[in-house]
Amino acid sequence: MRLMIASLLLGALLLPSAQAAGDAAVGKHKAQTCMGCHGSPGYSNVYPTYHVPKLGGQHAEYIVAALKAYASQQRSHKTMHANAESLSEQDMADIAAYFAGFE
Numbered sequence: 001m002r003l004m005i006a007s008l009l010l011g012a013l014l015l016p017s018a019q020a021a022g023d024a025a026v027g028k029h030k031a032q033t034c035m036g037c038h039g040s041p042g043y044s045n046v047y048p049t050y051h052v053p054k055l056g057g058q059h060a061e062y063i064v065a066a067l068k069a070y071a072s073q074q075r076s077h078k079t080m081h082a083n084a085e086s087l088s089e090q091d092m093a094d095i096a097a098y099f100a101g102f103e
Contacts, residue, residue: 022060022097031095055099063096
């Protein structure tokens with residue numbers, strides 16, 4: 001009985017970290033909206049004029065942190081806020097895993 005309880009507790013502790021890992025294949029589908037700007041080489045916003053950063057090859061942790069900051073409006077960008085605010089943490093992890101895996 002103790003072994004079973006210990007196994008259940010260990011499984012419960014490991015579950016959040018397993019969910020926190022992103023799935024790049026799932027992220028590819030979730031990132032379709034992102035690709036309109038971040039997947040276009042040399043894309044620049046018209047006004048104000050600025051270069052849109054390429055996300056391919058970026059560290060997944062950085063992308064998740066940036067998405068969380070946009071969602072909470074710690075980073076200000078209306079379009080990014082609108083896109084990030086509806087994402088779950090798993091969505092963010094999946095999208096980040098997808099972008100981290102290609103250049």
